[in-house]
Structure formats: C-alpha cells, structure tokens
Amino acid sequence: MLPEAASWMHRRTSCSADWPVEALLTAKETTRISVVLPARNEEETVGAIVGAIRRDLVERAPLVDEILVVDSRSTDRTAQVAAAAGAEVVAQDAVLPGEGRMSGKGEALWKSLAATTGDIVVFVDADLRGFSTTYVTGLLGPLLADPEVGFVKGCYDRPLITASGTAEGGGGRVTELVARPLINLHWPALAGVMQPLGGEYAGRRALLERLPFVTGYGVELGMLLDVLQTAGLDAIAQVDLGRRVHSHQTTEALGAMSGQILLTAWSRLQRHGRMLPLEEPATALTQFRRSPGGHDLRVSDVGVGERRPMIEVPEYAAGRRSLLS
Numbered sequence: 451m452l453p454e455a456a457s458w459m460h461r462r463t464s465c466s467a468d469w470p471v472e473a474l475l476t477a478k479e480t481t482r483i484s485v486v487l488p489a490r491n492e493e494e495t496v497g498a499i500v501g502a503i504r505r506d507l508v509e510r511a512p513l514v515d516e517i518l519v520v521d522s523r524s525t526d527r528t529a530q531v532a533a534a535a536g537a538e539v540v541a542q543d544a545v546l547p548g549e550g551r552m553s554g555k556g557e558a559l560w561k562s563l564a565a566t567t568g569d570i571v572v573f574v575d576a577d578l579r580g581f582s583t584t585y586v587t588g589l590l591g592p593l594l595a596d597p598e599v600g601f602v603k604g605c606y607d608r609p610l611i612t613a614s615g616t617a618e619g620g621g622g623r624v625t626e627l628v629a630r631p632l633i634n635l636h637w638p639a640l641a642g643v644m645q646p647l648g649g650e651y652a653g654r655r656a657l658l659e660r661l662p663f664v665t666g667y668g669v670e671l672g673m674l675l676d677v678l679q680t681a682g683l684d685a686i687a688q689v690d691l692g693r694r695v696h697s698h699q700t701t702e703a704l705g706a707m708s709g710q711i712l713l714t715a716w717s718r719l720q721r722h723g724r725m726l727p728l729e730e731p732a733t734a735l736t737q738f739r740r741s742p743g744g745h746d747l748r749v750s751d752v753g754v755g756e757r758r759p760m761i762e763v764p765e766y767a768a769g770r771r772s773l774l775s
C-alpha cells in the first residue's frame with residue numbers, strides 16, 4: 451500500500467460510534483441535511499428504512515431535514531410504501547423532464563440532486579435489511595465535524611446470504627473481484643477505501659453538484675474517482691458502519707454491473723489523462739479482514755509475468771519433450 455494511502459486510512463477512518471447524534475445536532479447549526487433513497491421495486495424494505503430515519507432522526511432528534519425516495523421506474527408498490535412511511539417520493543422521470551430520460555441508479559441519484567435542497571446529501575440504498583440509523587449519523591459525522599471533508603463512504607462487513615446459509619465476508623463480489631483490483635491497479639491512492647461500491651455515502655452539495663454522474667451502476671466508482679480528481683484524497687473520509695445485509699443479485703446481473711464498472715474506469719482513465727503517457731500499473735492489492743481491533747490489511751503482489759511462446763523455447767522447438775518431466 452502506498453504510504454499516502456496508509457496515512458489517509460489512519461487519519462480519515464472512523465466508526466459510527468464516534469458520531470453520537472447529540473454531537474451531530476450541535477455541529478449541524480443551520481446545515482440542511484437530505485437523505486436520498488434510490489429505489490426500484492423495493493416495496494419489501496424501503497418502508498422500514500424510511501420509517502427508522504423518520505423516527506430517530508426527524509422526530510426524536512431533528513437532524514435530517516428531508517427524506518426523498520426516488521422511484522426508479524418501480525412496477526411494485528415502492529412509491530406508496532415509501533410515502534406511507536413518511537418520505538417525499540418523486541418519480542425519476544418526473545424530475546427535470548427537459549433533460550430527457552436515462553436509466554439506472556446513477557440517473558436516479560443525479561435527479562435527486564435537483565429534487566432536494568440539503569447542503570449535505572446522504573445516499574442510502576433502499577434494499578437494506580436490518581438497517582440502523584447509525585448508518586446516517588455515521589456518514590454525517592466527518593462532514594459536520596470537518597469542513598475539509600467533502601465526501602464520506604461507508605464501509606462494513608458484507609455477508610453473502612443464500613438459501614443454503616450465510617457466508618460471512620462472502621458478499622460484495624463485484625467489489626472484491628472487479629472494483630478493488632481495478633482501483634489498486636490504476637488508483638492505488640484509493641486502496642484504503644474499503645467499500646468503493648457501497649451504496650451508503652454522503653457528500654456536500656457544493657461538491658456533488660460539480661460532478662458528472664455516470665448512469666447505471668457506474669455511479670459509485672465514477673463519483674469516487676471524480677472526487678479524488680477534483681477535491682483530492684483528503685476530501686474523502688470513510689466510516690465503519692458495522693454490517694450490511696442487502697438483496698443479492700444474480701451472478702449474471704453482477705456480470706452486467708461489472709461491465710459498467712469497467713466502462714466507468716475506462717472513461718476516467720481517458721478523461722483524467724492516465725492513459726497517455728501510459729503509467730506503469732501498480733501491482734499491490736490491498737484487501738481487508740475484520741479483526742478485533744478494526745481491520746487487518748493484507749497486501750499481496752498481483753503482478754503477472756510473461757513467458758514467450760513455447761515454440762520460441764529452443765529445447766521445445768527441437769522436439770526434446772523429455773525436458774518436460
């Protein structure tokens with residue numbers, strides 16, 4: 451891991467328990483806070499999430515000023531359930547109709563900026579199970595405490611829950627198999643960001659409104675890379691939110707998500723001028739394991755070598771196959 455990345459992790463990582471709601475209320479002053487949930491067919495889960503935020507962070511403690519659910523072309527009762535739980539609900543396609551209709555989660559988030567007024571916007575996926583409002587308070591902590599912080603990512607343990615059981619640490623498959631190796635390769639300064647694709651994060655409007663948003667599932671990677679490019683590593687913080695359980699997509703759907711992640715990375719490599727001249731790619735891969743004191747880092751070298759075609763090996767070309775044994 452680069453010294454810069456290790457130092458960032460040390461300085462900019464906290465956990466949700468570090469940010470009690472009472473301290474946040476004091477720090478909030480006149481800052482308006484919006485919570486946004488993008489939702490496509492989440493009638494089973496969206497109500498409990500909205501209800502918890504409304505109860506804990508609007509009624510019990512006046513921290514959150516608005517809760518917006520962006521209905522992303524749901525065909526179920528997502529909009530009704532969210533409204534009944536106390537959220538304002540807008541249809542993705544009804545916002546800024548003059549801008550036309552694009553698709554996916556990134557489109558819903560982009561539209562949400564136009565449909566909210568908060569100085570700080572907190573994004574929370576609508577498919578979470580066992581949601582706690584400490585997700586929201588945790589994400590707000592670094593932003594309310596430090597004006598230098600502009601963007602906060604959540605991190606958590608991610609189980610993979612299937613009909614045959616629960617594999618702790620088995621979730622986040624696109625993160626582990628695609629995004630993390632890609633980030634370590636081309637953006638090693640971000641190697642300490644534990645959940646680069648996580649859907650729970652918060653940012654200052656003044657920063658978010660100056661970023662392009664990738665549509666679909668490229669939105670998180672694009673945003674993280676664009677924040678790094680425009681505001682620098684120190685503007686980013688991460689908060690350990692504990693454990694995250696969500697609805698898993700099929701492997702096939704995750705393949706499509708991976709394609710969007712790769713395309714997003716490609717576009718940022720081009721746009722941020724990292725292709726020319728071609729930089730030597732970093733070969734260190736940093737992974738994380740939960741430990742009693744936080745997280746253990748495991749850095750391995752994923753560098754690959756290259757062998758010449760076998761036919762160019764003289765012994766082989768001469769037919770001396772006995773050398774194979």
Ligand SMILES: O=c1ccn([C@@H]2O[C@H](COP(=O)(O)OP(=O)(O)O[C@H]3O[C@H](CO)[C@@H](O)[C@H](O)[C@H]3O)[C@@H](O)[C@H]2O)c(=O)[nH]1
Binds near residue numbers: 488490553670671
């Ligand atoms: O067209 C869409 C698709 C999804 N969603 C919502 O976006 C959230 C996350 O979508 P989901 O399909 O559950 O994504 P995951 O499989 O959980 O993907 C992970 O990785 C993605 C890529 O970085 C992130 O966008 C997600 O937040 C993150 O949880 C959910 O509330 C969805 O309802 C929309 O609003 N519109």
Ligand SMILES: O=C(O)[C@H](O)COP(=O)(O)O
Binds near residue numbers: 623697
């Ligand atoms: O964030 C990810 O990597 C994808 O959403 C896949 O997550 P899952 O493996 O927990 O379904």
